Amino acid sequence: MLKLDKLSKTYATGDTALRQVTFEVTAGQVVGLIGPSGAGKSTLIRCINRLVEPSEGTITLGDTNLARLKGRALRRARRRIGMIFQEYALVERLTVMENVLSGRLGYVPAWRSFLRRYSPEDVSQAFSLLEKVGLSDYFNKRADALSGGQRQRVGIARALEQNPELLLVDEPTASLDPKTSRQIMRLIGSACRERNLPAIINIHDVMLAQQFTDRIIGLRAGEVVFDGSPRALTDQVLTRIFGDEDWTRMRGEEPDSEQTRTPTVDLAEGV
Amino acid sequence: MQAQISHQRPTTWKRPPVIFTHTLWRWAIYTGALIYLVLAVQTIDIDWQRVWLGLDRGWKFVEGFLTPDFTTRWRDIREGLTESLTMTVTSTVAGILISVPIGIGAARNLAPMPVYLACRGIITLSRSFQEIIIAILLVAMFGFGPFAGFLTLAFTSIGFLSKLLAEDIEECDPSQIEAIRATGAGWWQVVNYAIQPQVMPRLVGLSLYRLDINFRESAVIGIVGAGGIGATLNTAIDRYEYDSAGAILIIIIAIVLVVEYSSSYVRRWVQ
Known part of the structure; x- marks a missing residue:
């Protein structure tokens, strides 16, 4: 609340x-x-x-x-607190998966996020969220290769990856x-x-x-x-x-x- | 109807002048500049006889350049080249390694005020002097040879790379930084996830450009005793061996060309 x-x-x-x-x-x-x-x-x-x-x-x-x-x-x-932005605010040159996983940054230590070594639960949650927003095949695409609507879906997945309140x-x-x-x-x-x-x-x-x-x-x-x-x-x-x-x-x-x-x-x- | 419109509205338009908006001042300044130019040209004193005598020597140089001699002094040339290339690569690598943290520290949107001021100070110091002046100083401190050259090039690379990197970081898309901060990411994670992807292509491009500059500068600072192909070139000219000097110049041009083409290829690849 x-x-x-x-x-x-x-x-x-x-x-x-x-x-x-x-x-x-x-x-x-x-x-x-x-x-x-x-x-x-x-x-x-x-x-x-x-x-x-x-x-x-x-x-x-x-x-x-x-x-x-x-x-x-x-x-x-x-x-x-998850946040979804007006112009999507995805990191353009990162992959869709990295963008979704960046929702976990507040939970993982810096060295893990630097090496992109997220826990299996984080990764499987990211895949299930991408599936839910209808982008399951796009995880290795770069964010700047997506259309506006697709980008906003990644934005939603990133916010939900935080398991926000x-x-x-x-x-x-x-x-x-x-x-x-x-x-x-x-x-x-x-x-x-x-x-x-x-x-x-x-x-x-x-x-x-x-x-x-x-x-x-x-x-x-x-x-x-x-x-x-x-x-x-x-x-x-x-x-x-x-x-x-x-x-x-x-x-x-x-x-x-x-x-x-x-x-x-x-x-x-x-x- | 049409005629009426053309009566009401002007049909010509000229872009208003950006500077010297006052007509009279504009003419006064233009006339002043012209008078100055005429007077200045009159003060140039050319000794045509010396020009005539010099032509002979100039022609010898052109001849030497047209018939380059790679073989007679090949050992010296090879030694100078190896030295120059070693100096170039090592100083560029050292320069990049040092200038990345300084560049991050000199970006106003990432660093706190004291760090910002300190890093900007280092950059200014490195940028205040031309390579040759630093080379003269370092040759006096560390003796003749490529080590002084390495230090000179590394030092000047820092000013160049950190300044441009800092400016690039400051121009980063703030919404991407905001989005990563909103996930609860720490400072290192913001640098890694929001800044690095945005500045990486430019950093690679700048580093390659600096490699190119460092090679050319290594030829220049050799003349003041910092080793490398410049020293070889200087010796060749001192001995009036214009054919060897021509060969060295051609090699320098060829290497700069190779670096230029390969760097534009690499830059396209990292985009």
Whole structure:
């Protein structure tokens, strides 16, 4: 279980990215974090595994307060948290297998990882994860030889190889096509259900968030402005999170009153 | 309609000047530069009679170069070559071994501030002097011969390789480093899994390039007494044996060519 209490982050430049963020995520819950660009979504999940240093507040995972850990204790906490990245963040020149096995780095001593001598359990788990994400034949391919969707699958396998207690997912579908996006979201969702794994997913695609998460948290200018079920995400709520926009049109439904638009406005929208 | 548009908008466009944005200043600087050039050319004092006398000697050199004599001084040439090649290889290997840790220490994204400053200091020291000056110094300290040459080349290789390696590490994709850190990896593991795969091809390329440079420099520093083919070349010229000197120059060109071709082949192979 993850608990954030009054988490704040102010960057050295004076920009406040997070203000007093407080919420709890229970086991097995998949939380979608939505909000406009610059709302602090990335900062929030990076504060949890301390890739970004939080300024104030506490982050409790199990019994540990992550916010004040240092050195070895911090690395031991990080290995309990799996992370999936926007541009996959695979090590391009390493093989798929090395990328998946790098999920064990927090558990094995440096000399073992240097010689790539992982324990039989680690290796067999890596093979079974690759099978699960549908890449069982690709283990000796280099990561940069894969397509976007395949890379993200390796990213998921790497995160799961950690046997995490929490999954942090940063815009997993931002550079993928709609179909692959859905497959990736489904994969993350089923992995979480299977392992009763809580997850926080940053996502700017509201429809994907509604379809694949159990709960939505809306962030605007570093503050939580919505926390509830995906069904409760009404037009008013979306306006509160993102600002004014014709939400009905975005959902692909016909608006009640068709407005006639001038061509110049349409041109500007396309940009 | 079309005519109206061309009336409203300009039809010509010129790239704005990057420096000297003020028109008057630009012309003043250009005219100043021209006047300086004319005056400077006038101060060059050429003694045409000496040029005429020198032509004769120059022609002898060209003749020697066109009829290279490999056999008369072959023993000296072979000795010099072996010395030069030994110096080149050993100093490059020693240079690489020392410059890798220094390069890592001089990368701002990996090293703490004191280590960074110390390593940058070593690099600056090694880069401040040209090979010949260091060679003169080391010949005075360790006596004539290839050992002084080896030390000179190893020392200058450190500045070159560590600086470029450090810059390459600093330009590494930060998301790959972040991803490996997020698994709970320690510092050595981050270097091994996130940095090394990214910089390895360039490090190999730079090392081969340095091998090439070291061979050429070994010929130069031989002239100030640091052994090698340079010493042989110097002796040949001092004895007015331009045919032997021509042979040495041809051998140097051939070896540089071989190194050049093989290094481009190896670089393609490690990419």
